[in-house]
Amino acid sequence: MKKLKLVMVGNGMAGVRTLEELLKIAPDLYDITVFGAEPHPNYNRILLSPVLAGEQTIKDIMLNDVDWYAQNNITLHLGKEITRIDRPRRTVTTADGLQVEYDRLLLATGSTPFMLPIPGVNLAGVLTYRDIGDTHAMIEAAAKYRHAVVIGGGLLGLEAANGLMLRGMDVTVVHLMEWLMERQLDRAAAKLLQQSLEAKGLKFLLQKQTAEILGENGRVSGVRFKPAPGKEGETLPADLVVMAVGIRPNVKLAESAGLHCNRGIVVNDTMQTFDPRIYAVGECVSHRGIAYGLVAPLFEMAKVCANHLAHLGIARYAGSVTSTKLKVTGVDLFSAGDFGGGGDSEEIVMSDPVAGVYKKIVIRDNKIIGSVLYGDTVDGSWYFQLLRDAKNISEIRDHLMSGQSHLGNLGHQGQNSASGMPDEMEVCGCNGVCKGTIAKAIKEKGLFTLEDVRKHTKASSSCGSCTGLVEQILASTIGGAYAPVAAKTKTVCGCTDLTHEDVRLAIREEKLLSIPRTMEFLNWKTPNGCASCRPALNYYLLSTWPHQALDDPQSRFINERAHANIQKNGTFSVVPRMFGGTTNAAELRRIADVVDKYKIPTVKVTGGQRIDLLGVKKEDLPRVWEDLAMPSGHAYAKALRTVKTCVGSEWCRFGVQDSTQMGIDLERTFWKMYAPHKVKMAVSGCPRNCAESGIKDVGVIGVESGWEIYVAGNGGIKTEVAQFFVKVKTAEEVLEYAGAFLQLYREEARYLDRTVHYVARAGLDYVKQKVVDDASNRKALYGRLLYALSGEKDPWLERVESADKREFEMLNA
Amino acid sequence: MNNWKNICPLDAIPPLGARVVRNGDIDIAIFRGRDDHVFAVADRCPHKGGRLSQGIVFDNKVACPLHNWTICLDDGKAVAPDVGCTQTFNVKVEHGQVFLAAPNRSSSSNAAAEFFPPLKEAI
Ligand code: SRM
Ligand SMILES: Cc1cc2nc3c(=O)[nH]c(=O)nc-3n(C[C@H](O)[C@H](O)[C@H](O)COP(=O)(O)OP(=O)(O)OC[C@H]3O[C@@H](n4cnc5c(N)ncnc54)[C@H](O)[C@@H]3O)c2cc1C
Ligand code: SF4
Ligand code: FES
Numbered sequence: 001m002k003k004l005k006l007v008m009v010g011n012g013m014a015g016v017r018t019l020e021e022l023l024k025i026a027p028d029l030y031d032i033t034v035f036g037a038e039p040h041p042n043y044n045r046i047l048l049s050p051v052l053a054g055e056q057t058i059k060d061i062m063l064n065d066v067d068w069y070a071q072n073n074i075t076l077h078l079g080k081e082i083t084r085i086d087r088p089r090r091t092v093t094t095a096d097g098l099q100v101e102y103d104r105l106l107l108a109t110g111s112t113p114f115m116l117p118i119p120g121v122n123l124a125g126v127l128t129y130r131d132i133g134d135t136h137a138m139i140e141a142a143a144k145y146r147h148a149v150v151i152g153g154g155l156l157g158l159e160a161a162n163g164l165m166l167r168g169m170d171v172t173v174v175h176l177m178e179w180l181m182e183r184q185l186d187r188a189a190a191k192l193l194q195q196s197l198e199a200k201g202l203k204f205l206l207q208k209q210t211a212e213i214l215g216e217n218g219r220v221s222g223v224r225f226k227p228a229p230g231k232e233g234e235t236l237p238a239d240l241v242v243m244a245v246g247i248r249p250n251v252k253l254a255e256s257a258g259l260h261c262n263r264g265i266v267v268n269d270t271m272q273t274f275d276p277r278i279y280a281v282g283e284c285v286s287h288r289g290i291a292y293g294l295v296a297p298l299f300e301m302a303k304v305c306a307n308h309l310a311h312l313g314i315a316r317y318a319g320s321v322t323s324t325k326l327k328v329t330g331v332d333l334f335s336a337g338d339f340g341g342g343g344d345s346e347e348i349v350m351s352d353p354v355a356g357v358y359k360k361i362v363i364r365d366n367k368i369i370g371s372v373l374y375g376d377t378v379d380g381s382w383y384f385q386l387l388r389d390a391k392n393i394s395e396i397r398d399h400l401m402s403g404q405s406h407l408g409n410l411g412h413q414g415q416n417s418a419s420g421m422p423d424e425m426e427v428c429g430c431n432g433v434c435k436g437t438i439a440k441a442i443k444e445k446g447l448f449t450l451e452d453v454r455k456h457t458k459a460s461s462s463c464g465s466c467t468g469l470v471e472q473i474l475a476s477t478i479g480g481a482y483a484p485v486a487a488k489t490k491t492v493c494g495c496t497d498l499t500h501e502d503v504r505l506a507i508r509e510e511k512l513l514s515i516p517r518t519m520e521f522l523n524w525k526t527p528n529g530c531a532s533c534r535p536a537l538n539y540y541l542l543s544t545w546p547h548q549a550l551d552d553p554q555s556r557f558i559n560e561r562a563h564a565n566i567q568k569n570g571t572f573s574v575v576p577r578m579f580g581g582t583t584n585a586a587e588l589r590r591i592a593d594v595v596d597k598y599k600i601p602t603v604k605v606t607g608g609q610r611i612d613l614l615g616v617k618k619e620d621l622p623r624v625w626e627d628l629a630m631p632s633g634h635a636y637a638k639a640l641r642t643v644k645t646c647v648g649s650e651w652c653r654f655g656v657q658d659s660t661q662m663g664i665d666l667e668r669t670f671w672k673m674y675a676p677h678k679v680k681m682a683v684s685g686c687p688r689n690c691a692e693s694g695i696k697d698v699g700v701i702g703v704e705s706g707w708e709i710y711v712a713g714n715g716g717i718k719t720e721v722a723q724f725f726v727k728v729k730t731a732e733e734v735l736e737y738a739g740a741f742l743q744l745y746r747e748e749a750r751y752l753d754r755t756v757h758y759v760a761r762a763g764l765d766y767v768k769q770k771v772v773d774d775a776s777n778r779k780a781l782y783g784r785l786l787y788a789l790s791g792e793k794d795p796w797l798e799r800v801e802s803a804d805k806r807e808f809e810m811l812n813a
Numbered sequence: 814m815n816n817w818k819n820i821c822p823l824d825a826i827p828p829l830g831a832r833v834v835r836n837g838d839i840d841i842a843i844f845r846g847r848d849d850h851v852f853a854v855a856d857r858c859p860h861k862g863g864r865l866s867q868g869i870v871f872d873n874k875v876a877c878p879l880h881n882w883t884i885c886l887d888d889g890k891a892v893a894p895d896v897g898c899t900q901t902f903n904v905k906v907e908h909g910q911v912f913l914a915a916p917n918r919s920s921s922s923n924a925a926a927e928f929f930p931p932l933k934e935a936i
Contacts, residue, residue, distance in 0.1 A: 431880075456894045462880070527847055528829060531869040531876035531883075554829040558867040558878040566878050570864040811821050811834045811843070 003031045006309065007092055007102040009082045009253065011036025013045055014282025014298035015108025016064055021306030023072055025525070029310060032074045033100055035092070037081040040132055041066050044446050046295060046478060048135045049327050052163030056443060058132060063446040085257035087275055104309060107254055107265060107273070107280040111247035111293065116151070120213025125220035126241045129160045138242065142167035145239030149173075149223050151210055153180040155326060157244035161202055162328045164242070172203040172236060174210060174223070184324045184335040188351060189358050189374040196331055196356065205236070213241055249284045249291045264291040269316045271305035281305045287319060294322045299448065315497070323384050325377070325475055334380035334475070337370035337387050338362060345369060350401050359401060366394045379403040381471045392763065427469050430462035438470060442477045450474065463717050493532040495525050500750040503537070507544050514550040515541065529555075536751035539638070539676065543746050546788035553807075559636035562807065563795045564621055567614065572621060574613040575635035576628050577671060580645045580663035580683075581609030587630060594627045606635070608642035608680070619808055625796040631671070632796040638752075639674045640681070643667040644692065648685030648702065657702025659685035662731055666700075669735055670742065672792040673785070676749040676758070679742065680715075694722050697745075697755040698738045703727075707734050711741055711767070712759035720756045723764055726772045740771045740781035747784075817905070817912040823849065826911070831866040831875075834913060841902055842866035843911060844886050846873040852886035853904035853913055859884070859897025 006022075008015050011034050019032065036042075040062075047061040069076040077094070084093040085105065093099045113128035115121050125145075127137050142148075142164055150161040153175030165171045173180075179190035194204055209226040211233055220241050227233035249264035260266045260274040264286030271279050271287075281301045283293060292298065297320035307315035323336035341347050345364040350357070357375035361368055361383060367390050371383045382403070386393060393400060421427070423436030441447060441457045453470055454461040460470040491497055498506075503522065512518040515537050519529060529537070534555035541549035553561050564572035576591070591611060595603055602614040610633055616624055625632075634641060643666045646652070648659030663683040673679070682691040683700040693699030695715035699722045701708045706729040713722025726737055744767060749758035759767055771778050799807075826832050826845040833856055834841045842856035842865050850873060856866045863879035873886050883892040889901040903914035 458894070526872055528871050530871045531881065534869060534871065554827060554870065557869065562867070566864070566867055568861070568863075568879065570862075570867075806825060806827060806830075806832065810840075811825070811832050 004029060004103040005101055006030035006032045006104045006106065007100055008032065008034045008106040008108060009092060010108035010110055010250075010282070010284070011038065011042055011076075011078070012108055012110045012282065013042065013063070013295055014110070014302055015106060016042040017299055017302035018106060018108065018281050018305045018309070019072075019074070021303050022309050025306060025312065026310035027072075030104070032072075033077070033102075034069065034074055035077045035080050035082050035094065037079070038131055038133070039079040041069065041076070041078070043132065045131070046327070047443065048129075048132070049159040049163060050443075052135050052138060052160065053166045053329070054163075055329065060443055061446075082253060085253065085278075087257055087278075090277065103277065105278045106305070106309070107278065107284060108282045109250040109253060109284045111283040112250045113243065114246040114248050115243055116210060116245055118210060118212055120215055120220070121243070123213060123215040123220045124218055125239060126213060126243065128243050129156050130247075138164060138240070139167065141240045142169050146170055147172075147238050148240040148242065149236060149238040150242045150244060151223070152244035152246070153177070153204070153206070154183065154244060154246070155181060155324060157242070158197065159327055160242045160244055162197070162200070164240070165201055169240070170203075171201075172205060172238075174205045174208050174225075174236075176207065176209055178207055180204070180206075181326075181335075184339075184372075185333070185374075186339055186360065186372055188349075189333070189335075189360070189372045192353065192356055192358055192374045193326075193331065193333060197328070200330070247283070247293055249286065251284060254280070254284070262286055262289075269304075269318065270308045270313075271301055271317060272308065279305050279309065287317065290319065292320065292322065294324070295448075296320060296322055321384075321388055323380070325380070332373075332375055332377045332476075334373040334377040335371070336380070336384045337368070339370035339372045341370070348401060361400055363393065363397075366392050366397075368393060368400075377475075378472060381475050382468070395763070395765075421469075427473070428457075428459040428462070428466045431458040433457050433459040435473060438473050439477050442474060447474075448478060492536060493530055495529050495533050496522060498522060500536070500540075504540050504544065507540050511545070513541065513545055513548055515552050515555055539674065539751050542674065543788070547791070560638070562618065562621065563632055563636060563799065564616065564618075565636045569615075570618075571615045572618055573635070574616050574621070574624055574628070575606065575610055575633035576630035577633040577667075578610040578630075579667045579671075580643055580660050582645075582660065582664065583611075590628055590630070594624055597627065598624055600624075608635075609644050610635075610642065619810065621808055622799055626800040631794045634671065634795075637674065638677050639672070640667070640670045640679045642680060643670075644680075644682040644696075646684050646690035648683075652685055654688060655685035655702070656704050657685050657707065659683040659691065659700075659702050662700060662702070662707070662734060663691075665731060665735065666738065670739065670785075670789070672794070673742065673746075673789055675742065675746050676751050677754045679745075679755070681738070695719060696722060698722075698741065700734055700738070705729070707731075709734065709737055709741075712755045712764070714754055714756040716754075723759070725764075725768065736778065736782050737771060739785045740778040741767065743781040743785040743788075744770055746788075747781075817914055820911045820913045823851070823906055823909050823911055826851070829870040831868075831870065833864075833866045840864075840866075841913065843904065843913065844870055844875065846870060846886055849906070851904050851906050851911055853902040854884070854886060854889050855900040855902075857899055858882060859891055859899050860895065865899065 042064040044061040044063050047056060050056040080094045082092045083095045091099050091101050113130050127134055148164045148169045148171045150157045150173045153173050157173060161171045161173045179187050180194055181190055210223050211226040212224045213220055214222040214224060220238055222235050222237045224233045224235045251261040251265055254265045255261050265273055265280045265284050267273055267280050267285045267287050271281055273280050282298045300320055301317055304315040304317040321337055326333045339362055341362045345362050348361045350359045360372045362370040368383055368387045373380050421435045424434050427433055427435050438457050438459050445456055447453050447456060453459055460467045492500055492503060506522055512521055518537055538552050538555040542551060559565050564574055566572055598620050600613045600615055604612045606612045643663040645660045645663030649655035649657055666681055679697045681698045682693040682696045684691040684693045685702045687701055689701055693701050695713040699710040699713055708727045709725045710722035711725045714720040728734060728737060745755050745758050820834055828845055831842045831844045840856040841853050844852045846852060856864050858865055858877040860880060860882045863877040865875050865877055865884055867878040868875040874883050876883050882895045889899040891897040905912050
């Protein structure tokens with residue numbers, strides 16, 4: 001089949017990202033030709049500021065080198081500007097007369113810097129700040145001249161001013177408005193910013209309108225401002241003027257081809273222009289009336305556009321919420337959404353001018369709609385995430401200002417701020433990755449997302465407790481280009497564009513019963529998934545259709561396949577179940593015999609009130625289980641682990657309830673229960689709480705008049721105290737409420753969410769409504785759990801009776 | 814010079830699963846990948862020696878059970894950003910039987926010594 005011809009005009013960040021996305025999903029559909037007016041392959045434009053500041057080189061910021069185009073069979077024309085599109089004939093023509101045909105055309109022409117219409121802008125030494133050429137010109141000028149004037153106190157102007165100052169120039173920023181960055185900052189934050197930039201050596205002239213640029217011998221020599229009425233206009237000497245007063249979508253070419261433009265090239269939600277063969281992405285477009293000037297929205301557009309170019313036709317772009325970070329080393333500033341407030345919105349403000357910290361959160365209808373942070377931006381990405389998710393913050397409102405760390409999201413060694421960490425300090429304790437390594441990878445490899453960083457550095461890819469720190473490093477290194485993925489749209493993994501919720505819904509509605517069928521029905525992008533999605537799918541199938549769905553052992557992690565925990569040297573550990581932490585002489589004697597017989601090197605009492613036999617050979621597992629004659633402790637599974645108990649009223653002088661028996665009953669009822677993640681419970685016989693019920697998924701505390709139930713605690717990576725759920729009178733009620741809560745979690749949580757994560761997302765009120773307030777729903781949930789558990793076998797006994805030899809035995813050569 | 818040995822019937826390896834062959838000092842993992850392709854690699858992750866045979870297999874790759882490195886089964890190489898390589902062996906399927914070109918024992922222990930430092934803990 002002859003390939004379709006795709007031509008792209010504009011070799012910048014949005015266009016090339018679209019090609020990358022397209023090549024991922026439809027590598028062979030098009031013959032691709034690219035025209036770029038600049039003489040360079042695609043580079044990371046936002047990092048021009050660190051280049052100007054001398055912190056990076058042009059080489060560091062290249063995203064796709066010429067080889068990348070060659071490897072992907074893309075014909076690349078550098079330094080060639082397209083000046084004409086002939087839509088009837090479907091051709092484009094360059095300034096020097098080269099003509100190429102297209103079946104699909106992609107416009108990604110970016111923006112052009114705006115020049116004030118005043119006399120003198122054509123003098124030598126008057127520059128704008130947009131590309132490598134401009135950056136070089138500024139670096140050269142800084143080496144030769146002394147006085148620079150930057151017109152425009154927005155993000156670009158300040159970054160240019162900072163760079164020129166670091167290169168030794170005497171820099172004055174001239175701004176028309178009352179305060180700096182007025183589109184991103186309120187007055188208070190802007191004042192703090194101005195002070196700290198002044199302390200670095202920049203000068204500012206606010207509320208000044210430039211009237212004219214003065215010249216001598218064809219080169220700029222100064223600027224003159226518009227006079228106050230009746231006065232002479234002041235002047236300021238300058239050997240270099242950088243005009244940073246704004247950008248305009250570059251629509252020249254599109255307009256000349258008769259495409260509908262309104263500020264930008266008008267596109268619909270599929271990134272299509274008014275000519276269905278022509279798509280447009282990036283800063284040049286106007287989508288639902290908005291033209292964006294940051295890269296995060298461009299990446300979302302690129303994904304959608306690629307989807308349609310690949311004829312998949314399912315993606316929609318619905319606009320973006322953006323955030324900004326100023327990339328001036330040593331200045332911490334973050335702004336997102338509508339920070340002006342007004343109307344029916346409320347503001348929470350914290351201001352400490354002496355410490356140089358200012359924070360403002362704007363709230364409407366219990367949702368964050370904007371925020372400005374200065375001096376302490378640690379929680380910027382958290383607020384931004386809450387904003388994008390439109391999350392109801394009424395429950396955490398009191399803690400918002402103290403930040404996410406206050407909610408227990410601390411890094412290791414108590415670190416909660418990446419900015420204060422030295423480069424050699426470890427960020428990821430699991431994989432030993434330092435701050436410097438992460439920042440370097442972000443810059444050199446052009447990483448934009450948390451996923452990218454995980455893939456390239458491994459940081460935050462294991463236990464995840466350093467995710468907050470990594471996000472901060474991302475945000476401070478790439479500025480506003482960092483957009484945390486909205487939790488609602490988080491896909492299962494790279495094998496699909498669907499969310500966990502989408503997949504669960506399809507499994508339920510379509511009654512899907514096996515992994516291959518599910519992947520086929522949902523158009524999985526990979527032939528047999530990956531190590532992330534397969535275990536999740538397996539769980540969703542089994543929990544939705546108990547007794548019907550097909551279990552796939554090969555989609556389970558080895559521990560759940562071998563029913564034992566793999567150890568670092570390839571041996572396994574065996575943890576037999578001791579209901580409620582109780583045992584007896586016969587069991588202990590059998591354990592001792594097994595240890596001797598199979599020469600088990602280590603016997604350890606676990607933190608979960610039972611005994612761990614460590615270092616068992618895989619081949620020995622079935623016989624160890626047989627000789628133990630004790631049920632599986634599921635210490636290896638995403639399932640109910642232990643129900644810890646204290647001695648309780650049977651023996652303890654304080655005990656008011658029989659906590660041991662309650663624990664045994666809970667464990668006997670729910671053992672063999674698989675779940676999105678492991679589940680731990682505890683029962684204490686009085687509020688002294690010796691079984692640590694306050695940090696369990698379900699914690700029960702005996703009181704004189706009955707039992708208190710707490711849910712969604714966690715004692716692991718981030719310790720989370722369980723929340724009070726309900727108080728009940730009888731042991732039967734404890735079973736029913738606990739069971740219904742767990743079933744709701746089993747049915748609704750994402751795979752690998754502990755209860756704490758699920759409840760944080762769903763909201764405790766919602767969970768209470770389903771389980772506590774609605775008695776018939778509670779009984780239905782509990783009934784579904786009991787049905788799922790009915791007939792479930794002890795996995796060890798099952799294998800002792802008929803082990804599939806393939807699972808445990810070696811072959812011989 | 815291939816020294817083919819019949820190891821087992823293909824059916825003895827679960828689809829998207831693995832079995833282990835002990836060959837002298839070195840354990841070789843035989844994988845059954847996508848579309849019944851069969852691969853043989855040393856059962857030792859280039860990271861910290863994890864048993865690859867115990868990992869989840871997908872698309873002719875395996876995710877190591879210890880720290881989730883992904884290893885390509887056809888060339889034994891770790892998928893970027895990780896770097897490392899585990900030894901591969903020739904293997905083929907004929908008439909439903911799996912044949913391994915097992916290095917003979919003495920040379921295999923040399924090969925093993927070359928590729929892997931001796932294991933500290935006994936397996
Ligand atoms: C054996 C034991 C340590 C011990 O010697 O005491 C243990 C051992 C492991 N824990 Fe644990 N944890 C053990 C009690 C705990 C506890 C304490 C408790 O249960 O009261 C906690 C904190 C409580 C909690 O989970 O809320 C705990 C929090 C973790 C976590 C963090 C979970 C979290 O959501 O934050 C992990 C990592 C994970 O699951 O992803 C983990 C993972 C592990 C793994 C499975 C690591 C692994 O993937 O190989 C270890 C398996 C060793 C093995 O082969 O047996 N272990 N682990 C304890 C077994 C208890 C049992 O009888 O089943
Ligand atoms: C100094 C600086 C700092 C920035 N900092 C940030 C930041 O911190 N965070 C953030 O999110 N964003 C930042 N931005 C904005 C960000 O760089 C842009 O949003 C992004 O580069 C836009 O991508 P694009 O592909 O739409 O346009 P561009 O990357 O500008 O690409 C358009 C390309 O098309 C070429 N072109 C135009 N017309 C034609 C034609 N007719 N024929 C051939 N080629 C043509 C242009 O030469 C250009 O190379 C910054 C920008 C600058 C300049
Ligand atoms: S037992 Fe738990 S805390 Fe100890 S090393 Fe293993 S995972 Fe870490
Ligand atoms: S040993 Fe294989 S990933 Fe660490």
